[in-house]
Amino acid sequence: MSRKDTLVSRIPKLGERVERKDVVAVVKLHGVITPQASPLAARGVINLASLESALKRAFGHERLKAVALQINSPGGAPTQSGLVAERIRQLADEKGVPVIAFAEDVAASGGYWLACAADEIYAHRTSLVGSIGVITGTFGFAGLLERFGVERRLYTAGENKSRLDPFSPEKPEDVEWLHTLHTQLHELFVDWVTQRRGDRLADTQDLFNGDVWLGTKATELGLVDGVGNLRDVLEQRYPDAEVVVAEPKKALLARLGVGAPAAAVLDAVNHRSLWSRFGL
Incomplete structure (x- = not known):
């Protein structure tokens, strides 16, 4: 069969019903939380302006079953942490779907604030959680x-x-x-x-002293609901769903890596220091 015949065979026939899969949308929350875009920040930044398009696409699917937050952030600006978390809750409540957060290397400080926007939180056993x-x-x-x-x-x-x-x-x-x-x-x-x-939280004030814990200990303290990763949990929870990643749209200058040199370098140094606090 030729390439043309193969492609034609995949086109649904007139009147044929196309089976649509359920969808689980993934939003990546990677980087330092800051109101400014930073072209020199290798791991990206998190703020409401940069994430709005991705959040709308994630919650906009017709057969949406859940939204997963893939978090890797050492924290940053408290206001942006609150704005992003509140927007996630607003869209989740409007759509009536569960939100599940997955901590990767670190979900600390503002990164943990974002994780708490989810209904459930999972972490790898080596993840750093809390602060x-x-x-x-x-x-x-x-x-x-x-x-x-x-x-x-x-x-x-x-x-x-x-x-x-x-x-x-x-x-x-x-x-x-x-x-x-x-x-x-x-x-x-x-x-x-x-x-x-x-009431999932352990009854101890040590939770709020700024310390961080590995994923296993964070589970014991009730900061997360279990040890696991995005792929395994979603496959078990939604085996027939299609997993779709909703990427934020980057501004043209950010895509080209163009910005005010001095300010960008200072931002990069500041971002580096935030990651370094957690050995990353």
């Missing part, structure tokens, strides 16, 4: 300027406008303000995890 806490990293350059004879000139309107300026001496009241902010964000994180995981 339910808040962190801010910065530098102090006040002594460096003085060493090189550089005079710092900073003009503000508003007594707190220059809080935590890296080129000025650190003030105790600024540190206290930041600590208060961290406490408030931490409480929101704990509330979200408690709301989503409920």
Whole structure:
């Protein structure tokens, strides 16, 4: 049979019923969570703007049985974590389908916030899960300027406008303000995890101290529902469904790797430091 005859034979005959398969859509949440796109970030970034198209396609299938979140993220911006998680819940509730999250290398901090948007969470036994806490990293350059004879000139309107300026001496009241902010964000994180995981969580406050655990221990603590990977769980749960990956559309400049060089390099260094916290 010729190639042409083979192709023609696959075209449904008039009146013939085409059997449509059920679908499980997979959304990849890979990278640092940040509001900015970063062409130099090798593992990509996560934010609502970049994921909206993928989420709409994932939840838009006619015979959708479930949506799987494939998560590999060390965290990042808390607001983007919340926005993406809330959008997932909104679409899941509208469609009435379950959402299952799968942690890969790491689902920590904001990455775990995203995982909690799912109805169930699975992790590999070697996955790093948790880090339910808040962190801010910065530098102090006040002594460096003085060493090189550089005079710092900073003009503000508003007594707190220059809080935590890296080129000025650190003030105790600024540190206290930041600590208060961290406490408030931490409480929101704990509330979200408690709301989503409920009585599956172990009865211990150590869950919320910012620590991370391997997948097996995370299962014992109730942070995840079991040890497993996306392929095996989906094959067992939905053996007859077609697994379809919904990829986000990248902006043209991001596809070409074009961006503001200095800012892109700084972003890449920051992203590298977030991954390095987990040995990755």
